[in-house]
Amino acid sequence: MRRLVSPFFLSSALLAFSGFACAANHIYVQASKGSFNDAAISKLFEQQPALKADVDFSGTPLNTFMQADLNDGLAFSAVENSTINGRLVQATVEALQQYKVVAVKAFIATPIEMCVLMNTHDVEAKRSIALIASHPAALKQIDTWKHHLKAKELAVPEGTAAAAQRVSDGEMPDGTAAIGACVLEKVYPNLVVVEQGVQDNKNNKTSFLLMDVEKRISPIGESDARKELESAIEKGQLL
Numbered sequence: 001m002r003r004l005v006s007p008f009f010l011s012s013a014l015l016a017f018s019g020f021a022c023a024a025n026h027i028y029v030q031a032s033k034g035s036f037n038d039a040a041i042s043k044l045f046e047q048q049p050a051l052k053a054d055v056d057f058s059g060t061p062l063n064t065f066m067q068a069d070l071n072d073g074l075a076f077s078a079v080e081n082s083t084i085n086g087r088l089v090q091a092t093v094e095a096l097q098q099y100k101v102v103a104v105k106a107f108i109a110t111p112i113e114m115c116v117l118m119n120t121h122d123v124e125a126k127r128s129i130a131l132i133a134s135h136p137a138a139l140k141q142i143d144t145w146k147h148h149l150k151a152k153e154l155a156v157p158e159g160t161a162a163a164a165q166r167v168s169d170g171e172m173p174d175g176t177a178a179i180g181a182c183v184l185e186k187v188y189p190n191l192v193v194v195e196q197g198v199q200d201n202k203n204n205k206t207s208f209l210l211m212d213v214e215k216r217i218s219p220i221g222e223s224d225a226r227k228e229l230e231s232a233i234e235k236g237q238l239l
Contacts, residue, residue, distance in 0.1 A: 107236030
């Protein structure tokens with residue numbers, strides 16, 4: 001967010017990094033409703049009710065940061081995942097090349113549990129899974145579970161929530177299962193969770209940061225952005 005440097009600003013920044021937390025007018029959340037990010041921000045609100053605010057799901061980390069900066073809100077984004085080489089979320093690193101973290105407001109790490117969801121009509125008809133639809137990254141994390149199935153796969157680049165919505169709306173062939181967060185069952189009325197915890201890595205965890213961000217005067221390199229993100233995560237873990 002754009003602010004003039006003042007004693008009040010400096011004092012506020014110090015408070016933010018020392019564990020002080022207050023609600024923002026608006027929080028811009030990476031990804032979409034029904035995503036793992038949705039589940040994470042909901043859990044954060046449960047743990048820290050004082051942070052609760054209106055939420056706007058904003059897609060990519062870059063767009064999330066941009067919306068937070070333009071609208072004087074806070075950004076909530078995935079920053080680290082236990083299954084990624086180097087652990088840092090690359091899309092968030094790239095967003096930090098153009099935006100900087102002014103203050104870290106909160107940190108949360110949550111286990112990623114992948115659920116299998118089907119349309120209620122398929123469940124009632126006791127149809128077997130013939131097609132698995134999800135984001136490409138999710139499809140790569142369920143090899144053990146899908147090994148025994150004779151099902152085809154359909155990559156949905158728009159995300160796990162987009163795949164789930166299409167299954168709920170009946171836009172997929174009969175017997176299609178979506179892979180995503182269990183919370184999707186509550187988001188889309190025609191979905192039912194038929195299996196839980198199908199991810200290969202049972203210790204899969206993702207970390208998220210709630211941040212005050214602002215546009216940089218000039219972009220920085222990827223290496224510097226990675227260092228800044230690592231520093232922000234360290235500060236968040238101390239809150």
